[in-house]
Amino acid sequence: MSAFFRQLIAKSPENVGTREPGSPSETLSSRVCQIRFKRSRRAVAPYNEGLMRSACSLFFLLCVAAVGVSAQQSDEGQPTLTVRSTLVEVPVLLKTKEGKVVFGLTADDFLVTDNGVPQHLTLDQDTDSQPLALAIVVETGGAGARHLTDYRQLDSILDALIGNVEHRVAVIGFDSVPHLLMPFTSRTADASQQLAGLNEGDEGAAILDGIASAIAQLRAQPTRYRRAILLLSETIDQGSKTTIDDALRLISDTNTTMYSFSFSSTRSAVSHEASKFDRRTEPGPEHGCFSRNGADSEYEGHYSKQVLDCIGQLAPPLRLATMTFLTARNALRTKTAESIAELSGGEFFHFHDAKDLKAGLIAVSNDVPNYYVLSFRPTTPAPGLHALHVETKGRPRGVLTSRREYWIEDDTTRQDP
Numbered sequence: 001m002s003a004f005f006r007q008l009i010a011k012s013p014e015n016v017g018t019r020e021p022g023s024p025s026e027t028l029s030s031r032v033c034q035i036r037f038k039r040s041r042r043a044v045a046p047y048n049e050g051l052m053r054s055a056c057s058l059f060f061l062l063c064v065a066a067v068g069v070s071a072q073q074s075d076e077g078q079p080t081l082t083v084r085s086t087l088v089e090v091p092v093l094l095k096t097k098e099g100k101v102v103f104g105l106t107a108d109d110f111l112v113t114d115n116g117v118p119q120h121l122t123l124d125q126d127t128d129s130q131p132l133a134l135a136i137v138v139e140t141g142g143a144g145a146r147h148l149t150d151y152r153q154l155d156s157i158l159d160a161l162i163g164n165v166e167h168r169v170a171v172i173g174f175d176s177v178p179h180l181l182m183p184f185t186s187r188t189a190d191a192s193q194q195l196a197g198l199n200e201g202d203e204g205a206a207i208l209d210g211i212a213s214a215i216a217q218l219r220a221q222p223t224r225y226r227r228a229i230l231l232l233s234e235t236i237d238q239g240s241k242t243t244i245d246d247a248l249r250l251i252s253d254t255n256t257t258m259y260s261f262s263f264s265s266t267r268s269a270v271s272h273e274a275s276k277f278d279r280r281t282e283p284g285p286e287h288g289c290f291s292r293n294g295a296d297s298e299y300e301g302h303y304s305k306q307v308l309d310c311i312g313q314l315a316p317p318l319r320l321a322t323m324t325f326l327t328a329r330n331a332l333r334t335k336t337a338e339s340i341a342e343l344s345g346g347e348f349f350h351f352h353d354a355k356d357l358k359a360g361l362i363a364v365s366n367d368v369p370n371y372y373v374l375s376f377r378p379t380t381p382a383p384g385l386h387a388l389h390v391e392t393k394g395r396p397r398g399v400l401t402s403r404r405e406y407w408i409e410d411d412t413t414r415q416d417p
Contacts, residue, residue, distance in 0.1 A: 095399045
């Protein structure tokens with residue numbers, strides 16, 4: 001017999017502490033004991049009855065403790081259930097054919113389909129008053145070296161573009177690789193000064209690498225901030241290590257609006273990219289376009305990219321999302337800067353000199369407050385690329401600028417930072 005029970009038996013009836021049936025202090029354990037010993041209660045002495053109640057209370061508490069420990073161990077052995085909810089933002093700018101902004105619309109005036117399926121929309125109010133995180137991505141190498149002087153004296157224009165809201169601005173330069181020239185700061189004047197003093201880079205023009213770097217910086221900003229990228233570059237990417245597929249996923253996997261201002265790429269760059277698309281008279285790989293033998297050098301180490309290109313040539317895809325995927329990939333190759341803006345619902349401007357650039361920036365600063373920002377939670381949140389289509393209901397057709405697609409990451413392959 002344990003020491004605890006010896007002490008329990010040695011106690012007097014006065015110290016056992018019996019309870020009156022039905023009293024507030026009567027516990028579940030005493031009720032269990034009462035049921036169990038109901039038939040023999042009359043034959044039990046007061047002392048033994050108190051002893052049984054105390055022993056039963058101890059037994060009950062030990063059982064509860066054992067169940068609690070078992071449940072805790074069971075919970076620790078089970079995987080954690082994580083619930084993800086995707087909110088898709090769709091910025092929309094609507095103008096008449098004469099270029100005038102259309103005001104006064106509600107969510108009911110728009111129809112948005114996700115892979116052809118209509119979605120329930122919410123119109124976010126006063127989004128232009130929310131904090132803004134702006135990443136300025138500027139090409140310092142390649143053909144961009146000739147335009148570095150165009151980025152001087154942009155102080156007042158940047159202020160107008162950002163607006164009178166809480167904000168953070170960063171500057172990322174790129175040539176053959178991206179460089180964080182200025183981390184996020186609330187001082188717009190510092191960003192203007194950084195742009196005015198850019199140094200010439202090498203011959204590279206890795207636009208997609210620069211965008212990937214900017215998106216990584218933006219993701220580290222508070223979620224309550226709107227996100228935007230201002231791209232100053234030539235039209236075609238040259239030399240990025242970020243693949244087309246990865247770039248498309250990055251651009252689509254974030255609610256970031258991108259505004260592109262571009263000057264012409266060199267003729268050699270345009271010819272190189274154009275040569276990839278009209279090869280009907282050239283023989284393909286000796287064993288077919290899916291063969292690794294004889295394939296274009298650009299597919300080395302990227303066989304999945306080769307397979308998608310073959311599908312695009314041999315079997316036009318039937319699914320809307322697949323067609324959107326292939327179209328977006330080709331657009332990122334042939335008109336990188338313009339495609340980045342179009343896919344995200346931003347705007348694209350072509351400029352030749354500082355005067356053109358400033359005029360375009362002023363136009364964007366006037367348009368930004370006039371965007372309708374629609375949002376929805378997808379009814380079919382399947383992983384991969386989703387094609388978006390936006391139109392107005394019962395209104396004359398105007399010039400509509402909107403986000404064209406978005407990406408949902410596969411949770412089975414997602415790697416959280």
